[in-house]
Amino acid sequence: MKITRILHLLSFALLFGSSTAVAQDAVTISDGNYVRGTIKGTNYSTVALLKDDQSIVQYFAKDIKEFVWNGETYVSKPIVLKKKMEYRFFKLEAYGAVNLYSFGGMSNALDEPQPKRSRIRPSVGIGAGSGGFGGVGVGGGITFGGGGRSSQEPVSKNRPPSAYFIEKYGTGPMQELPVESGNSEAKNQQIKNVLLQKLSNDEDLAERIKATESFDAKLVKAFVTAYNEMHKP
16 A cells, blocks of 8 residues: 555656646746746736647736746736836846846747737837836836837847846835946946945945946846845845
């Protein structure tokens, strides 16, 4: 009986392992409620998932918590769009005491079949702003849907993120870090001020931030990652 049970558990483990190897992507609708499959693309307000039965399901950011695509996590966050609160997906770049997100970059595989009832087309643009939004409250300074790109123009699959945002619960709304808006003294000082505010209570890291003359996405992520390593719960 014991041997039979062990063989049964082993078979189950092998079956489960093989199924997860095939379907690494997943959509989390709520805590403990998720659907596995293959992510076919996203325009940051919707995401298309190819299920194991080969059907494609489209999920809106307002209806789910997050999704995992090729090992990367995209979190649904509230934003203000023309004075109306909506939701968009933000890629989680660093997680811990401080969260770092990026927006834009990899997008739809538009040559893949999509659900007939709604064709996924990117229609998001980010205006330059210094405000932000948190997990609950919504702040100003960020606009979506502003001019610059036609809603019918596909987003490049290999374009770098168009914006970065930093979040630390208890310190106000999420704030934008203008790391992709060119290199200038004013831009670097703005990033420095935000990092010093969010990455607080770490004198060594603060000194390194103050001594930095130019910031890019890679360096910002390194600072946030180092802070999280030193401030694990």
